[in-house]
Amino acid sequence: MPLPFLTADRAFGTSDDDVALPFDDHDRWRRPYRPGPWRVGAAALLLLLASFVLIAAMIIAFAGELPGAGVCLGLGLALIFASLRLLRMGVWVSRHGVRRVAFFSTATVPWNRVSAVRTVQQPVRWLGLPRTVQGQALVAVAQHGEALPLLTDHNADFLSRVEAFDRAADSVEAWGAEYRGA
Known part of the structure; x- marks a missing residue:
């Protein structure tokens, strides 16, 4: 069963003729990178717990305690929903703009409101926890000056994967360069 939210449509860096925007349908929202092992591992553990x-x-239902079975069923479904949402988190791009999907929120910025997409050195959160370390972040700078952090090299997708962060940042920057002026 294909899970389009789990993988990028094509592996980057697998051939010499890779282009910055290797997708046919640019109107569809896509994640231009693969989810990292930390994110996939956490989702797998949540699914294991849900099972x-x-x-x-x-x-409990076979024992005849239906209210308790209902509570367990609700908790299991909540764990499944949480694992799917965890896999969906990240940066998504399309012709319409850039979208940052967090666990509880989603922020979408149209390309015409983005003045720049660039990589900056700054303190970043380690695996989304309150602890910060010095690292790189890909930010989308809005026309009114507000910076929306998109990716960091210490999040669950790119921890200890510097090359993957660089490829993902380059890909998002290419999408921005292609559609900011359009």
């Missing part, structure tokens, strides 16, 4: 909770719900 145990759903089995417990089934056992």
Whole structure:
């Protein structure tokens, strides 16, 4: 079963004729990079926990305690939803703009409101936790001067994967360069 939110449509750097925007349909929202091992591992652990909770719900239901089974079923479904949302997090691009999907929120900025997309050195959060370390961040600078952080080299997608961060930042910058003026 293909999961389009889990992988990029094409692996970057696999051939000599790679182009910056290797997609046919630029109107569709796409993540221009693959999710990192930390994000996929956390989602897999949540799904594993959800399977145990759903089995417990089934056992409780067979024992005749339907309210308890309902609570376990709700908790299992919440864990599945959380793991899918965790996999969906990241930066998505299309002809219409750039979208940063967080766990509880989504921010979309049209390309015509973005004055620049660039990589900057700054303190970044390590795996989304409050602890900050010095690192790189890809930011979209809006025309009124506000900077929207898109990616960091210490988030769950790029921790210890410097080359993947560079490819993803270059790809998002290429999308911005292509559609900012359009």
